[in-house]
Amino acid sequence: MQPKATEQQVQHVCQLVKDMGLTDHVIHGTELTVVAVIGEDRRKDQGRLEQAPGVDRVMRVLAPYKLAARESRQERSIVRLSEQCTFGGKDISIIAGPCSVESEEQIMQTARMVKEAGAHALRGGAFKPRTNPYAFQGMGEDGLKLLAAARAETGLAVVTEVVTPDDVELVSKYADCLQIGTRNAQNYKLLEAVGAQSKPVLYKRGMSMTIDEYLQATEYILAGGNNNVVLCERGIRTFEDHTRNTLSLSAVPELHHRTHLPVVIDPSHGTGHARLVPAMARAAVAAGCDGLAIEVHPDPEHALTDGAQSVTPAVLAEMIASVRRVAEAVDRRCGEPVTLAV
Amino acid sequence: MQPKATEQQVQHVCQLVKDMGLTDHVIHGTELTVVAVIGEDRRKDQGRLEQAPGVDRVMRVLAPYKLAARESRQERSIVRLSEQCTFGGKDISIIAGPCSVESEEQIMQTARMVKEAGAHALRGGAFKPRTNPYAFQGMGEDGLKLLAAARAETGLAVVTEVVTPDDVELVSKYADCLQIGTRNAQNYKLLEAVGAQSKPVLYKRGMSMTIDEYLQATEYILAGGNNNVVLCERGIRTFEDHTRNTLSLSAVPELHHRTHLPVVIDPSHGTGHARLVPAMARAAVAAGCDGLAIEVHPDPEHALTDGAQSVTPAVLAEMIASVRRVAEAVDRRCGEPVTLAV
Amino acid sequence: MQPKATEQQVQHVCQLVKDMGLTDHVIHGTELTVVAVIGEDRRKDQGRLEQAPGVDRVMRVLAPYKLAARESRQERSIVRLSEQCTFGGKDISIIAGPCSVESEEQIMQTARMVKEAGAHALRGGAFKPRTNPYAFQGMGEDGLKLLAAARAETGLAVVTEVVTPDDVELVSKYADCLQIGTRNAQNYKLLEAVGAQSKPVLYKRGMSMTIDEYLQATEYILAGGNNNVVLCERGIRTFEDHTRNTLSLSAVPELHHRTHLPVVIDPSHGTGHARLVPAMARAAVAAGCDGLAIEVHPDPEHALTDGAQSVTPAVLAEMIASVRRVAEAVDRRCGEPVTLAV
């Protein structure tokens, strides 16, 4: 309450609390009075009380999400995309591939190269949400088919983005994991749609979402019955201009503290510059992440999208080797690279 | 180019530029060399060049949007929702109403009260994108019908949000103007869907979009053939904690400088606190905005959503009176309030 | 407390609270327990409790500043720089002048021109804190003498920056008001130094300070016995790139709500672009500010510093005329321009 709130105003607030089906509890301080509101308030709108006369502020004590919360589960969740690709256990899995599927040759070549470099899953966009409407928007279903073909050849799990509820069924037919991009992080209809099916979801944090908002939005997926959610920090929007976004690695220990879900880091979008990716990938693993998502293009100079942040397969291979050493230094594991039979 | 770039690296970049169908132009400075890229590059991905050896940075000179740009049109666009409600001319129109349609009594009562207070359009959400999945999500089509009934009685134009492409047809049947909310500001499928129909669109800026990104995304609507777009600044995400968002009023003169589209300000979401709304509404009009969007609830303490930022009809009436004076001080006009016949 | 905190942990926290000389009060909720801490805690470090076992978070209820708080004074403070220049009453006073004092001709000419345009005080830096060490750093005491000469001729009050405690005595000998710049907003030794003398202080908000931190830092000045403090919002650091800073006008009603001190707006630094200054100056007045600080240069193209954000005297005159109309529309006053006798 405000310092000069009257006893009548305090009583009015207590009545409002009772009207909400909650319990009130008044604390008289030396300079002001506080009304504690007790009860399961996660579904209540705290804004309602702020307008009552004499009220100074409403502060929330209880986190407004439940299924994602650490308290709701004893163990960490493990999300499995394929036998070689899991998130949340001892293994650190690496998702690698181009921003967009551009052609059969490009995706097949990349798939083979990232497999040999040691990656566990192939990423590649068939439906691309581009900032600019005149930019390349993706190959659509043809791109999905190419990803499936690349999986058939390499055994890599396939991760690809879905941008609208109507495409969820189609994309889940081809993919092992559906990605929700940062621009759709609060597209709740889309979150509901991926929550209503059973394929794992790689859910990227919105570029200006707090951790609290992120976990509340995650509830949209979990509430639909799909618990196979992998969280992904991909950089937040700040004043910094040496990177495209600011990669906030403290999200890793914080999310592990608050939720049982695995956490993947995307240093490619998180920095926007290929030269910063390897150092940040190592840092992410040292911070305790459960996986990495890396943009790779065999020829970044000629990529149709996001060339600046793509590393070459050669850089990827070197990076995974160094990541493996860091993983072991923090008692994790990152599987050995595989040479594909010719 | 980097300070130590070789002539060969410069030539390689020039070749890449030519490969993109653009013209190169080399400038030798005292400490480094710059390659100017000339041509219609709005559809090109500048990231592609950044990876070439010896390249330091790629800087864009030309704005990557076209239809929204001031250059594309001599006059300011006027968007008309109804005879009494237009944006972009001399008149400042006011959209007022509750965050959500909650019941027939609530919306009818509010509609009458905001009409008498001097508003020109009624807002109210039937489909609500809520941060928390357990919070009230709106009345759906029943809410739309109540809005239409309120229009029939008061003559107010109806503005309401659409959250997914599948609902566009339904919402446009009832509404005079479709609102795109901040969380869907980069939901490009939704932007395309409202661009493919003809009802005016109130398009809110994403909470962490730059003005450049905002206008690029606006192109998604314009490119579909719908020019009836009203832009809306509703606060951006910053470190400030005394408000829910930071209302960035410099967006008004900046958007007017760059585009021909009208600009509305939403001081309710822009501050999150009812007590800050009237001052910011006056400031917005003095900054040159073409309209205001204000959250109003007859009983904010009992609102199901966003009570903290809703003003009462009495505060709205007073605020519009003061806004009218400011409007005249900057040679604009804000229509007189109307007393409804009983 | 954390959801699984033991009774013993709660008791330990209560003991810590008692050890701090405060009173504890335990509230048992449905899912967790809260320990309310009662007492004059403004001098206590809330961080100390956060480390106790079982503690989840510490939330502060009482603002940690006192002298600046609205509660400590019934009326708004009026700060007087000269007979024509006061802040905090009905009058809106305008401080105008160049970023730097560059020469006798430049400052004298500017002083006459801003006086005729209707300004009430002359600003101009003699000691400049520049981002770049190789940039022009100001004329020092010679600049101060020129400012005093300009005051003698025009009657304008003089506002100028002080950058280090050692210069406070010197600057206060010449100036009517000492300015603390944004880069020194948390230079506490400097705040103490200006608090220990009696000349009014124009204290600019740090570019990433919250309102709370700003008012806490203001206490450094007030605690020294100098109550003549004028607060100044000059833009905050955000992700926006169309302006040098984001001018956060909601600071005006918020500061008026929390403190009795007057508030000035600086739209020149707040936007960084001359073409945005007039609209934002009008908006600031409509938001309720008590004064404006405007950068003016007779020849911005040849200014040694901050040319991009300086308006010409002609633009200033026009702007003040329009500001005057807005001031009247919000029941304030902005004195008529004066023609200097020749």
Next chain:
Amino acid sequence: MQPKATEQQVQHVCQLVKDMGLTDHVIHGTELTVVAVIGEDRRKDQGRLEQAPGVDRVMRVLAPYKLAARESRQERSIVRLSEQCTFGGKDISIIAGPCSVESEEQIMQTARMVKEAGAHALRGGAFKPRTNPYAFQGMGEDGLKLLAAARAETGLAVVTEVVTPDDVELVSKYADCLQIGTRNAQNYKLLEAVGAQSKPVLYKRGMSMTIDEYLQATEYILAGGNNNVVLCERGIRTFEDHTRNTLSLSAVPELHHRTHLPVVIDPSHGTGHARLVPAMARAAVAAGCDGLAIEVHPDPEHALTDGAQSVTPAVLAEMIASVRRVAEAVDRRCGEPVTLAV
């Protein structure tokens, strides 16, 4: 230039460029004209051109700092605080200690404990810049004497903050390294003062400084002749609220790319929560940093300042052991802990 700039306007800009002693070079594009400005422009104010008629924007190509730039030196700089404590070579050195020196017992006990835990330098504030004027401000010279005594006993190098130019001589008498805190990051008089003496400087990035601004400000120290500068990222101000600041680890590879100076990370201020410190310390080392600064208090619950972010000596010992493993995984070294002779 703006799309509709006239040839005359272009010529006027070219003349302005020549007047600045620089060379102009005109490029005619398909939609607009660009004037390239060639020459050593680091000391020029780019704002001057922005006001010329027809100018749209001024974009800087060359970084405005020189001594700190990578180009100015072939090798990385090594800064030596003592035989055991160097930054910039293969070794990663750890600075540990309390926020404030509080008493002889506290600092002596902490010094012994951090030494045994494996730290290389002791930190502790004798002069504290506190947000709140009523909070504990440090012990002053008595605190410095205690730090010197702790060095005598343990052999740890001493790092302590200096907050005003007048104290530089005093502090440098006792300390091995002078710290500039984040709130003084743009207190240029203080930067000049530490640049004019020869003790190493631990210079913390301002909480809202870009990397460019940070390196420009670093020039203030280097330009005075003191090259012994250790940079320190300690978290930036963003919208995130789960941490006190957002620790931006991409600053490590970016600073190493741009400058020859060593980089230290402060995960204590960078997160504000003791439970996040060990993970972020490991991440920092994996990202390539040259050292760590860690807040340690033997009894964080009873620390006078910053208890929430202080770890205990036991946690420090464990953390250094894990940091050592990560250091080796990235081919660095972090010296073995030492047991003090009794």
